[in-house]
Amino acid sequence: MRAGWTWLAAPELWPGRRTAGEVVLALVLGIMAAGSEELLGGEGPRLAVVGIAAVVLSLLRRRMPGTVLAVTAALTPLLSGFAPLLMLVGWSAGRRIVGAGRALAMFSVAFVLFAGVTLQDSWSQQAPMTRLLLTTLYFLATTVVPGLASRYWTQRRTLLHALQERNAQLLWERELVAGQARLRERQRIAQDMHDSLGHQLALISVHTGALEVDPELTPRQREAVGVLRGASVTAMHELREVVGILRDGVEAPAPVDDSGLVGRGTAGIVGLVESARTAGNTVELRSAGEERPLAAAADHAAYRIVQEALTNAYKHAPGASISVELRYEPDSFVVEIVSAAAPAPAPGEVVSGGQGLTGLRERARLVGGMVHAGPADGGGFRVAGVLPYGVVEAAPFVAAEDDFRQQSPKAATVNGLPPMDWTVSARELAGGKERSRAGGIAMGCGIGVALVLVLVVAGGFALAFLVGSMSQGMIDPGEYESVKIGSGEDVVRDRLPNGDTITLMGLDGKGPKEPEGSECLVLMSSDVGDSFETEPVFRFCFKGGKLIEKKSYEVSR
Structure with missing residues (x-):
């Protein structure tokens, strides 16, 4: 079955x-x-x-x-x-x-x-x-x-x-091609960084290491050289991690320092502050609120915000006091770095790529947060970042018009990869089931209406045709009486309708027997019969070119 x-x-x-x-x-x-x-x-x-x-x-x-x-x-x-x-x-x-x-x-x-x-x-x-x-x-x-x-x-x-x-x-193919292009570009950048920065940092590390054991240095100088050597070694480690990320597209685990704390999260901010103090800066670290864990990407973004803000303070306001405040608000994590006005202009020309704060803003936006940087009250400079605790699907701190992708939340995926964009054509092609069902119902209703209209038009034409053709099969009783037996067939047929109408169907062979060898013409009467079940008709039979018989009778339809 x-x-x-x-x-x-x-x-x-x-x-x-x-x-x-x-x-x-x-x-x-x-x-x-x-x-x-x-x-x-x-x-x-x-x-x-x-x-x-x-x-x-x-x-x-x-x-x-x-x-x-x-x-x-x-x-x-x-x-x-x-x-x-x-x-x-x-x-x-x-x-x-x-x-x-x-x-x-x-x-x-x-x-x-x-x-x-x-x-x-x-x-x-x-x-x-x-x-x-x-x-x-x-x-x-x-x-x-x-x-x-x-x-x-x-x-x-x-x-x-x-x-x-x-x-x-x-x-999907376009995303694949774009991904391969991005991978090649990242590999090229990684190779350039490794060949150029790696070589320079290695030289700095070697020379500072040799200088650190120079017996002519004072303890204070030897300590400063040690700080430089440690910074160069740390920079080499971070460069190696960045190169690995660029080549493989996967972020390596964050390193752990001697105290067991993660070196590139909020826990690593303490190390950044200590390094700044060792370099001779006055740095104050404050924390407020109940400490809560952040998502990995947001945790790393907080570390980078503090690192970049301290770096800017070193370069633009050497010797100025710096305050770092970590606030665990109920709905978000806030990190704020305020540097006082520089006591003296920076010696020499300050080397700056101008991309540090821009990169921080983009990094914070990607995790659903925001970064503000600008002059502080009373002089100095202030950098503040607001980051969410959990993983967010959309950036609540970014205006909708600033989201250049404008992706639809219902975008279809292919092989696990989302489409690169969501154009009007794609939106039309990948409509939801609800719209497909509604479109099918609308089309069915439209077809039904069109069919009804066709039937109505065809019925109207048929009715008009039947009404017009009834005159070809109907005469009144007076016309029947005026026709005389023996008249010529051509004369009689010229006076009578030709009977070529569908309304006469079923009337032949239902009356009296027709004369042998004759050809008869059956017409309806314009009068109504005695009952609805019978139809009055007139029959004219011709033979040898003359009218030989005419009869009036009723037939049942």
């Missing part, structure tokens, strides 16, 4: 709700077909056969769309209850028949069967071409229009999915 249902549902895997929906739809179509057949006089086993046939065809329309379309089109003229099924089958066949040529062929075969069965008894009656026209309009409105709409919707959805995949692939 399960294998059979899987075969019916192929090539899709239906969830439980979809399966229940298909079963309910098939049952509704079966009930509609059987009910319509009962209204037309059917009874007994015929009703059951019609209902079961509708259910089976509804379930088979996905697996055999072309065959079901042809069978349904052939049965619909005979079973009026199959009209809703024909619309559903046309929709399903339009999207499931592979190839435009094959779809055109199957719809053509279905139309031939539909029209052939409808007109099988019309060629012996009046107005067969009129009935063919109405049959064609009906088939176009109920079968071809749903099929075309379904095929367009399916092709549009397939194209949209292909564009989504292509867009995601292109974004």
Whole structure:
């Protein structure tokens, strides 16, 4: 049973709700077909056969769309209850028949069967071409229009999915290329730093080491040289770490000093202050609030803020007093470094790249914080940083308009990598499921409205055509009385309508026996019959070029 249902549902895997929906739809179509057949006089086993046939065809329309379309089109003229099924089958066949040529062929075969069965008894009656026209309009409105709409919707959805995949692939490839370019540039920078700065720092370390053991130095000078040597060694270690990060893209573990404290976090700020004091600066360190841990990136950013601020104080205000304050606020960590005004101008030219504070601001922004730098009250300079405790997904201290990426929170990822940007095209191509479902509902409603409009227009044209053609099959009783038996056939036919109208269908052969060898013209009377079940008609029979008989009688429709 399960294998059979899987075969019916192929090539899709239906969830439980979809399966229940298909079963309910098939049952509704079966009930509609059987009910319509009962209204037309059917009874007994015929009703059951019609209902079961509708259910089976509804379930088979996905697996055999072309065959079901042809069978349904052939049965619909005979079973009026199959009209809703024909619309559903046309929709399903339009999207499931592979190839435009094959779809055109199957719809053509279905139309031939539909029209052939409808007109099988019309060629012996009046107005067969009129009935063919109405049959064609009906088939176009109920079968071809749903099929075309379904095929367009399916092709549009397939194209949209292909564009989504292509867009995601292109974004991933662009990110990959950009990543490789960044890696090559980082490797080049790392090599330059290693070759230039590494060589200079090594020379400084060697010369200061040799100078430190010079017996002619005083203890004070030897201590200062030791500080220089330690600073150069520390700089070489940090340079090695930075070069490793640039080459590998992974930050090495922070070094641990002799006291067991991490050297490049908030715990390392004490070491920075001690180094500044050893170099001859007056540095005061204060801490306020209950100490709380920071995220690794924010912890490192706090260390770098203090380091850069102290470095600037050394260069621009040598000998000035410096205060470093660490405040653990309830919602954020604040580090503030204030240097007093320089007692004397800096000797010589101050070498500065001008990128230190800019780098601090960018580093703080990346972890969700901010850095402010500017003149302090009473002279001097102040650097303050505000950093979050936890890991944040967005930078709360950065204005939305300052975020140059403007990434959507729902951006799709490919192979774990996010797209580089979120343009209008990408936003259209990667819409959420809610918008896709709403678009499908809107398109379905639009197709339904268009179908109703087509049916209304076709019905209006058909009604106007029928009203206009009634004059070709109707005369009043006075005209009937004025026609004399024995008159020439051409004279009589010129006076009477030609009878070429669909309204006369079913009137032939229901009156008295026609004269042998004669050709008769049956017309309706403009008068209303005695009951709604009968129709008054006039018959004129011709033979040998003359009117040989005329009769007035009523027939049952």
